[in-house]
Amino acid sequence: MGKLYDPERLRIIATICIDIARGLIVAGAGTARVEETVHHIGVSCQVPIESQVTPTSIVVSVGSDRPVTRICRVRARTIDLDKLVDLNNVSRQICNKEITIHAARLRIANILARKPIYSNTVIYWGQALCCAGFAVILGGGAKEIPPALLEGLLAQYLLVKLGHMPMFLCAFASAITTTLAASAIHFFIPEVELEPILLAGIVPLLPGLSLANAVVDLMAGELTAGVARTTEALLCAAALASGALIGLNMSSLL
Amino acid sequence: MSWPSVPFSALTFGDGLDLILLILGVIAGIGASAVTFRIPPKELFWATAAGFMGWEVMYCLEFYDINTLTATTLGALATSLCSEFMARDRRVPASIYVVPGILPLVPGRAIYNAMFSIINGQHDLSKSGAMQAILGAGGIAIGLLIGTAIARGVVHPQHRLRAAIEREQHRHLHSQQQLVSEQHQAAHKKAQTEREAKAQGQERAGQNTHRGLHSGQRHSSRTGSPPASAASDRASAKEKTPEASAHKRHAQITAKRSRYQSRAARYEKRRRR
Numbered sequence: 001m002g003k004l005y006d007p008e009r010l011r012i013i014a015t016i017c018i019d020i021a022r023g024l025i026v027a028g029a030g031t032a033r034v035e036e037t038v039h040h041i042g043v044s045c046q047v048p049i050e051s052q053v054t055p056t057s058i059v060v061s062v063g064s065d066r067p068v069t070r071i072c073r074v075r076a077r078t079i080d081l082d083k084l085v086d087l088n089n090v091s092r093q094i095c096n097k098e099i100t101i102h103a104a105r106l107r108i109a110n111i112l113a114r115k116p117i118y119s120n121t122v123i124y125w126g127q128a129l130c131c132a133g134f135a136v137i138l139g140g141g142a143k144e145i146p147p148a149l150l151e152g153l154l155a156q157y158l159l160v161k162l163g164h165m166p167m168f169l170c171a172f173a174s175a176i177t178t179t180l181a182a183s184a185i186h187f188f189i190p191e192v193e194l195e196p197i198l199l200a201g202i203v204p205l206l207p208g209l210s211l212a213n214a215v216v217d218l219m220a221g222e223l224t225a226g227v228a229r230t231t232e233a234l235l236c237a238a239a240l241a242s243g244a245l246i247g248l249n250m251s252s253l254l
Numbered sequence: 255m256s257w258p259s260v261p262f263s264a265l266t267f268g269d270g271l272d273l274i275l276l277i278l279g280v281i282a283g284i285g286a287s288a289v290t291f292r293i294p295p296k297e298l299f300w301a302t303a304a305g306f307m308g309w310e311v312m313y314c315l316e317f318y319d320i321n322t323l324t325a326t327t328l329g330a331l332a333t334s335l336c337s338e339f340m341a342r343d344r345r346v347p348a349s350i351y352v353v354p355g356i357l358p359l360v361p362g363r364a365i366y367n368a369m370f371s372i373i374n375g376q377h378d379l380s381k382s383g384a385m386q387a388i389l390g391a392g393g394i395a396i397g398l399l400i401g402t403a404i405a406r407g408v409v410h411p412q413h414r415l416r417a418a419i420e421r422e423q424h425r426h427l428h429s430q431q432q433l434v435s436e437q438h439q440a441a442h443k444k445a446q447t448e449r450e451a452k453a454q455g456q457e458r459a460g461q462n463t464h465r466g467l468h469s470g471q472r473h474s475s476r477t478g479s480p481p482a483s484a485a486s487d488r489a490s491a492k493e494k495t496p497e498a499s500a501h502k503r504h505a506q507i508t509a510k511r512s513r514y515q516s517r518a519a520r521y522e523k524r525r526r527r
Contacts, residue, residue: 033347081350082294088347117292126289133283136275137309138362156290199362204287206360212352215398219406237391241369248373 032220128152140196175243183251305355308333334401361390
């Protein structure tokens with residue numbers, strides 16, 4: 001028993017927990033899932049663990065009598081579901097005792113340090129194809145596909161260039177630009193309908209991940225995180241809507 | 255409107271190309287947005303499948319003139335349930351299937367109408383359009399909520415609960431078995447001590463006879479020894495019954511315990527993270 005609560009071991013477990021929790025939050029996981037992961041690690045390492053995770057901060061406390069507590073502040077979140085899946089695999093392996101905590105530490109460091117799975121080019125064309133698909137879904141035909149591809153490339157360029165700005169501002173600028181582009185295309189080539197290409201630029205930017213996480217968190221009883229995520233989703237949607245409105249108003253100058 | 259023939263009548267010529275284009279568009283939209291969310295390549299197909307399922311449900315319901323809110327909610331519910339079950343089966347977080355899957359359910363027409371009526375200053379229309387858009391988004395959220403609740407509240411903790419119950423039974427039996435094995439050991443020890451006492455008694459009796467032989471008191475020892483041996487036999491038979499029963503009970507509990515243990519392991523296996 002004395003060996004289980006060895007302070008060095010507690011420190012290693014706390015480090016692993018904070019690393020994996022930060023990785024999961026940054027990759028875009030829900031708060032409930034992160035806390036569940038930390039709890040499972042505690043159960044499999046046979047130490048008491050308490051964790052408090054919100055979308056912006058993580059607190060992990062390991063041990064009962066003289067605990068090791070660590071705090072981590074998360075300032076920027078991205079969407080990288082590939083890392084999410086791999087971190088989840090590592091946590092499951094720890095829980096099933098397939099790997100030791102030292103191996104897990106190494107593996108988590110490797111996952112956090114590696115490059116994104118798809119290159120930038122793939123992401124650009126993915127966004128373009130996505131916009132084209134949504135142009136078709138929202139009532140477009142074959143002739144709306146090339147403008148939608150163009151809009152997708154534009155939107156992705158803006159998202160990459162404005163990535164360091166707050167998310168709402170980014171969404172706002174992208175919405176204005178794609179709306180202006182759609183209106184311009186409609187103005188110069190009147191055969192292309194406005195509705196599909198206008199919406200195709202906006203719909204892929206909608207905060208689907210925030211909404212899904214908010215729902216999962218609220219269902220798990222994480223009221224703080226759920227409300228925070230819902231607010232995030234609403235703000236992002238409001239920024240998109242106001243950006244599109246302003247873009248449309250400006251396009252009437254054409 | 256006859257139920258079976260309507261949606262597939264669009265698959266004939268004329269509208270057929272449009273429908274095929276639409277389906278290709280949905281697949282491209284969901285798959286490509288999955289790529290922009292950086293979903294790993296081997297999950298792309300399944301993410302697209304989950305999203306397509308939800309869109310299909312919504313499209314078919316809207317085809318039968320069902321209210322947009324209901325159609326969106328049921329579509330989101332279908333996506334959510336598909337994703338949750340696929341996630342359990344493939345051992346990945348469910349959100350990687352949900353996130354690209356709910357995008358095609360967004361009520362685009364309502365958003366467009368609301369924006370245009372706001373710009374044109376038609377406030378009545380803008381209110382109703384915005385209301386429809388918000389209801390559509392709320393429908394998506396409600397569908398996700400119900401799907402997650404079903405998957406989390408019905409499927410997930412049940413196995414966890416049953417596994418916990420089986421583990422508890424196993425622990426209970428373990429303590430019971432320890433008790434029984436203590437009894438068993440006590441009985442065994444008692445039997446052994448009595449056997450030793452009997453052996454000592456016999457030895458003493460033998461010594462007695464020996465001494466008797468020496469001293470010439472043969473008769474008394476002969477008459478004394480057979481009843482004593484009979485009594486010791488009876489005593490050992492009496493001792494054997496608790497010993498044997500304890501042994502039997504031990505074996506029974508071991509069998510039961512292994513059964514509970516295997517069942518707990520099975521539920522654990524079924525409960526996937």
